[in-house]
Amino acid sequence: MEDQEMQEKIQKSKRYANESDRFKLLSIKTEMTSRHGSRLVSFNADNQDWECTCDFYQSRGTCSHIMALQQIMYNLFPKSNLGNNLKDE
Numbered sequence: 001m002e003d004q005e006m007q008e009k010i011q012k013s014k015r016y017a018n019e020s021d022r023f024k025l026l027s028i029k030t031e032m033t034s035r036h037g038s039r040l041v042s043f044n045a046d047n048q049d050w051e052c053t054c055d056f057y058q059s060r061g062t063c064s065h066i067m068a069l070q071q072i073m074y075n076l077f078p079k080s081n082l083g084n085n086l087k088d089e
């Protein structure tokens with residue numbers, strides 16, 4: 001059965017997929033698995049607040065898990081404001 005309406009939506013999605021600046025991240029919630037276990041890493045765009053459940057984050061306010069996720073999300077959504085604590089290499 002031909003579904004013209006759905007075909008148009010699929011074509012539109014392909015255009016949008018190449019225009020990632022149309023998308024603005026509002027929040028992120030992830031589980032990251034390392035050799036030491038699982039950590040929950042999250043981001044709330046309302047207050048530019050990154051959080052992680054690991055011990056290093058509790059004492060230092062950032063950690064390798066947050067930095068890694070920032071790099072991933074920055075590559076996917078270069079126009080989103082992901083906070084100003086992206087670390088340069």
Ligand SMILES: [Zn+2]
Nearest residue numbers: 052054063065
């Ligand atoms: Zn962490």
